[in-house]
Amino acid sequence: MTDAGPEGSKAAKAPKPVRQSKRAHLFAIIGLIILAASGPLGIAGMLSPMVAMLANTIAAVLLIIAFIIALRALLGNRKNNVLESTLTTWIVLVVSFGVVMGMINQMRPSGPTAAIHDISTNVENPPAFVDIVALREADGAPNPPEYNYDESAALTLETYPDLQTIIIEEEQRAVFARATEAAEQMGWEVVAAVQPEGRIEAVAVTPFVGFRDDVVIRVISIGDNATAVDIRSKSRIGKGDMGANAKRIRAWQDKLLSQ
Helix, strand or coil, rough: CCCCCCCHHHHHCCCCHHHHHHHHHHHHHHHHHHHHHHHHHHHHCCHHHHHHHHHHHHHHHHHHHHHHHHHHHHHHHHCCCCCCHHHHHHHHHHHHHHHHHHHHHCCCCCCCCCCCCCCCCCCCCCCCCCCCCHHHHHHHHCCCCCCCCCHHHHHHHHHHHCCCCCECCCCCCHHHHHHHHHHCCCCCCCCCECCCCCCCEEEECCCCCCCCCEEEEEEEECCEEEEEEEEEEEEEECCCCCCCHHHHHHHHHHHHCCC
């Protein structure tokens, strides 16, 4: 008869590195599934940004756990070499580390930040939202569409002195077309493009969690062959933006000037 006592059960139990490797695989798979689902659902608006952010945080924690367990399994396997295949465990280790570091790098500010969420290249006369006001109200955005000079102007000048009005020596119509094209290249949803007013409004959706930020661009003629271009980017939610609006403005300006 087969020994079914404690000693027999203990003998049939998988070695510790094998058990750890299986757990690492499980945590990694669950974490990657949550991450793969929450991002697109958040961007599509099927999950609120806060729920999507919570899901991303849970996914990151699971991947960190998977990394730690996979590392312990590989270190433990050095003594007795009981893993049937160390390749998949190494894959879990590398993928978990890479994905978490990618998430951290994506959220990390690229420069100095301030506790503001409304950035304009012209703080004395910032471009105003028109068509997007209704979208913000429908979304229940807690941040009002109006520019708060007391909160934003001084901090913008102090933190982002490089963000200034761009002067282009071309006629307004040509610059307006380039500005609209640059907004589309950024992947923004262009809500309005009114050339006679020189006004472009768009919605930018952040990666991973799907926060919706609003952008308004002003393109006006200041001479026979000169055009002034200003841009303003404002978050719908949150006190600070971790530098996201300033980063967005710089990226758009680079596209405009590179055309």
